[in-house]
Amino acid sequence: MDMLWNGWGDPAKAAPLPDSVTGLLRDLLGVTPRSTPALGLEDIRLPAPTVGPAALKALAAAVGGEEHVRTDAESRIRHTRGKSTPDLLRIREGDVADVPQAVVLPAGHDEVLAVLRACAAHGLAVVPFGGGTSVVGGLAPQRSAFVALDLRRMNGLLDLDPVSRTAVLQPGLRAPEAEALLAGHGFTLGHFPQSFEWATIGGFAAARSSGQASAGYGRFDEMVLGLTLATPEGTIETGRAPRSAAGPDLRQLILGSEGAFGVITSVTVRIRPLPETRLYEGWRFGSFEEGVTALRRLAQDGPRPTVLRLSDETETLIGLAQPDAIGAGSAPGDAGCLAITGYEGTAEDTAHRRERAAAVLTDCGGTPAGAEPGERWAHGRYSAPYLRDALLDVGAFAETLETAAFWSRVPGLYTAVRTALTDTLTRAGTPPLVMCHISHVYENGASLYFTVVSAQGEDPVAHWTPAKHAANEAVLAAGGTISHHHGVGTDHRDWYVREAGPLGVSALRAVKRRLDPEGLLNPGVLLPTD
Amino acid sequence: MDMLWNGWGDPAKAAPLPDSVTGLLRDLLGVTPRSTPALGLEDIRLPAPTVGPAALKALAAAVGGEEHVRTDAESRIRHTRGKSTPDLLRIREGDVADVPQAVVLPAGHDEVLAVLRACAAHGLAVVPFGGGTSVVGGLAPQRSAFVALDLRRMNGLLDLDPVSRTAVLQPGLRAPEAEALLAGHGFTLGHFPQSFEWATIGGFAAARSSGQASAGYGRFDEMVLGLTLATPEGTIETGRAPRSAAGPDLRQLILGSEGAFGVITSVTVRIRPLPETRLYEGWRFGSFEEGVTALRRLAQDGPRPTVLRLSDETETLIGLAQPDAIGAGSAPGDAGCLAITGYEGTAEDTAHRRERAAAVLTDCGGTPAGAEPGERWAHGRYSAPYLRDALLDVGAFAETLETAAFWSRVPGLYTAVRTALTDTLTRAGTPPLVMCHISHVYENGASLYFTVVSAQGEDPVAHWTPAKHAANEAVLAAGGTISHHHGVGTDHRDWYVREAGPLGVSALRAVKRRLDPEGLLNPGVLLPTD
Structure with a gap:
């Protein structure tokens, strides 16, 4: 089943808001019903693909047949951007500026390498695509000539070692599929982020996901024991031991690389017995x-x-x-x-x-x-994104953002971000309700997860952008990190560059140039393009 | 107090072996007393320093005075190599091929940057020097024109946050000093490696140390929340939150970099209440x-x-x-x-x-x-290196090596390494006693720490080298990592390169070239020179 193209999740799970809530939104935030009817998928007008027949032939050869290379409108629209609120608002208005030229579905590591070669030969950028659940612009590269590399065919459990309690998973496995496969052996991964129903193992690794049970099972980056990365320059394999003093930890260089260094083609994870x-x-x-x-x-x-x-x-x-x-x-x-x-x-x-x-x-x-x-x-642990759809449908704006800091900075960070969001949106004429929770704790600090609800106003994306930027500034000024578990993408990139500092970013760009000298991989995601 | 120049630790703690043990060594392993008397420090003949007056003047200017630039024989000998058994055997024979030209003692981050600039201007390589306890050749670069950057003046507790339970430590702090400073506030770091008495915070970070209480307090790389790195190209500062999804974890790129990317000038660590x-x-x-x-x-x-x-x-x-x-x-x-x-x-x-x-x-x-x-x-938890000195003194050879693997590979790895050591040394005519322990456990695997004792034979270093190489081969073949907590240095480098793979190593070399374009930092340590 495919995710709803212009919203979240399984369309069958959509539920309209109760009238009492609609009334509350109207009275409290001035939310008024949308005046423009939503477009249907068939109403979206796509530019014709610019990818030529030679490139399509090379891609088909790379993935074992033309049935695994899709250029139809629906496939392309379904691989356009991710699931941030601006992403949904844009696609609902028919804005497909970030549409891929084609969707390519490799069946394994070697096919991924072959796709990268074909793309290099034909000047196409590559955006690895797992569940498509990015909320930070991670699927909107700064190049129009790109293909979406959909990993759904790579959805197997490759190995399970019950003694070491490790499993080797393919990147396109969705979390529920991974849990079902592991449960068949009496194990669980224990990774339950809000995107659980749709997001994939590769995406969790690429974006350093963290699940709702992180206090017990750890973050996804703490579960990863090994990774295989396919790059335009070849393969990196990591993880011969749970811990090592053999140099810098290459796993931690791949985790969080958001497809900019290569395509994660397998992930070795720690597993735990299913809880009684x-x-x-x-x-x-x-x-x-x-x-x-x-x-x-x-x-x-x-x-x-x-x-x-x-x-x-x-x-x-x-x-x-x-x-x-x-x-x-x-x-x-x-x-x-x-x-x-x-x-x-x-x-x-x-x-x-x-x-x-x-x-x-x-x-x-x-x-x-x-x-x-x-x-x-x-x-209701996976319901919030469905709720957002219902809010958008009645003319409300709803978005989330998150950060983390050391404990002593948490109160100041909380106040700074709330104030930034409230002030900016109030000045724009759409005073918001700003809510917050802590969902991830560590010995030395915690995450803060903010939810913002307001009226959509004239142009909700134009209203939101300065508020989000003000929140990003507040995060940096108050000593937080620009993302605790959503990642960098393109939305956080400019603030990430400031957080990591020019020399740190420069070191990562040196890695990217070595692994991806032609800059094919997710250009502009995570790191600025040259 | 300085460490014994040709052995381990505090000379006052040296204890000769009981006669019963000497007898056992003779009967079991054929150990016979050394025939050559040990050299005194004053007997060591050093080549004159090749560093010229202009370079010395620049170094003195970088560190606030010529009293912090040492070129006397004793200082240079005390900064020659580390504390592996081959290191001790070589220095005891007067082999000072790896002697630094000078020892430079900066007082802070900015002085470290100034030393790096001075060294770049005068074509000198730089070897960061903490406790001098490397047992993997981490202080023996592949360049003769180098200075040892001794961090002992940078030994302060810069900050302590009791709410977040974090502390900022300078790299030259020895572990007992760090514990004493933290104990003054009711906290402990909990890092107690065998090198505890001498090794430093910066060294722990640079080489991914792991202490004897790692099951409870974690490895050193798990304690690190932030690092400052001084490089020839500037400064990298990391660690705004305990965990983050903002890109690859730069901390984990610096941890284990063994001075090849820069000089660690501060380390933010997690601290815990002193145990009751x-x-x-x-x-x-x-x-x-x-x-x-x-x-x-x-x-x-x-x-x-x-x-x-x-x-x-x-x-x-x-x-x-x-x-x-x-x-x-x-x-x-x-x-x-x-x-x-x-x-x-x-x-x-x-x-x-x-x-x-x-x-x-x-x-x-x-x-x-x-x-x-x-x-x-x-x-006796810190006594083993003293015991080694006593063994060397009576003509025995004693050395250790360590690895780690996933649990299911531990039995095979144990047998493979034992066999490799036993067979190689037996063939060389010095059949060993090979002992092993597990001292670090993880959910998914464990370390193996081997101790080898044999007669020294004609040329103990020549006997040991093929045995160590055979053990390294066995580690790789049996699926272990080339080091669990000693690091790579020069001794493990060639096997490390195979473990990390050509593309992984190449990515790290790209980082090094960006941060250290002239290759001044620990040339040949961790990564091969060009």
Whole structure:
């Protein structure tokens, strides 16, 4: 099944907003219904592909037949950009400026190498395409003559070592498929980002994804033990041991490279036994500050829950901590801040961690809210992007952004980003609701994930761009990183360059020039073009 | 205090071998006393420095005065090579082929940059020098015109954030000094490698050190949150958050770069509260295989002790698991394999982990051996290099090497390396005793640390070189990494190049060329020279 071309996910899961929410949006934010009807896929006008027959023939030869090279309009539109809100707004208006010339589907590492050779021979850039879920412009290169390298045919479990607890996965495996394959052997990867239903193993690696259970299972980049990278100059294979002192860690150079250094063609990951028990529950805190202190104590001194999240007052009030409950009338209206704690593992281990964590949370001023908020969060954990579609449909604007910092900087970063977003959008005439949660904790710091909802106004992308830029400036000024788990893409690139510094970026460009001397790979994504 | 110039550590801690051990070495390995008397420092003949007065003047200007530029024989000899057994044997014979032209002592980041500029202007290579404890040729560049950049004046605690639990340390801080400074604030770094008494923070980062308590505190590269790197082309600063999705992790490109990309001038580390409790104890297993399974279970399913080690049958028999006890008559002679488990933390946490770990170890066939072996191990944890000096003094050869692999490859790797060492040295007429232990465990694999003792024979370095090469080949063939925590240096370089592969190495060389276009930094260390 394909993802909805102009929205998120499985069209069958779309759900309109309840009237109560529509009313709230109107009263609170001045949201008014869209005046222009949405375009259908068949209404989109595409420029004819500029890729010639010789190039198409070479691509077909690289991937074992012309059936694996697609130039039809639907395929091209479905590989245009990713799933940020500006991406959706643009495609809904028929803006296909970033459309690929063709979609190429290789079946394995050698075919990827062959595609790269064919593209080099015909002057085509290459955008690796997994689930297509980038929200940072990672699929919109700064070259119009490019092909989308769709990895969906590379979706196998290549090896599983139950003793070492490692598995070798192909990059085009979607997360649910990967979990199903591993579950057949009694294992789980434990990577459950909000994009879980659609995103792929290769994409997780390329963009340093982090899942909702990162407190227990770690970030995706912490799960990766080895990678194979296909580049225009050949192959890099990494990972002979879990840890090594043999030079710089090449895995960590490939992780986060966002397709700019090569195409990830296999990923060796650590796997864990399927948990006997999964248990999620809610806790209430009087303030975000109090809750942050509680999360920090658990992250630093333990015990570490598997899932650990905290919504700020606004997010708690609106009920976005449990997207499925919005408008249901039960969650909204609660005061204070809701935290979700989750425990997965053996029955003994989860019981022990839960008991000790409860003591810490209570000591930090928390009040147990029982299993219901936890179960509701778990039920709605992948719902937020569907909710966004519904919001866009009724004329609201909704977007998210995220960052991370050391603990002592978290309060200042929280205030700085909220203020930047609120001030900019208010000045533009679309005062927003800004909500925030912490969803990833470390001994030394945490992530902050912001959700912004406002009226769309005259031109929602034009309204949003300065607000997003102001938020990026606030992130850098307050000592945060420009992305905790969405990546750099093209949207964050200019701020990333400032974060990494000119010499650091220059070192990465030297790597890119060595691996991709003609600059074919995702030009302008991650690193500026020459 | 300076380290012994021709051996290890504090001369006051040197202890001759008991007669019983000397007898054992003679009877078992044919070790006979050295026939040549050892040279004194004053007997070493040095070539006159080739560095001219203009260069010395520029260096003095870079570091705030000529008192911080040393060209005397003692300083130069003390900065010649590191502390591998071949290093010690060569310097004891007066071989100073790798002597620096001068020793330069900068006081801070800007002075390091100034030294790099001065060296570029005068065609001098630069070898960053921390504790001088490299055992892989990391201080022996492939250029004779070089200066040793001794970082001892950069030994401060620059910042400590008790909320985020981070500290900024200068690179020349020795580990005990760092621990003392942190203890003043109630914190510990928790990094206790065998080189603890002498090695420095910068060296730990540059060579990806791993300490004896890595099961609890992590490897050094896992403790590092930020780094500052001074290069001939400027400065790189990394680490705005504990984790980030903003591109490849530049920290992991600097960690393990062994001075070939730049000079690490500050390291931001995670710190932890000083433990309330420290408790070490012994466990016995019938075989190495049985013990390996027990360690794997703890590493994969927990609870994780802070220290977790397992000696094979030979090491247990000889008693090297507790170096201080060798010849004392109590430990040697025990059958099976000795494991050491250690717990550090709060009283409650250590008690809980210890109790649950004991259940796992018992379930895996282990028998508790009480506190004595643990305490004895803890007392002698930094003694092995002193023991090596005593062995060299009586005409024995003693050296170590280490690797790591995924769990399923550990048994094959163990056998392959043991066989390679035994066969090669036996063929050379100096049959060895080969001992091994696991001292670092991960969910997905473990390290193997080998100790080799034999007679020195005619020319011990000539005997050892083919044995070491055979071990390196065995490591690669059996799927291990060429180093788990000693690093690459010059000794492992050719095998490292094969492990990383030509394109991976080429990417790192591209980084080096960008940061060090004239190839001044540690030429030939880590990466081959052009």
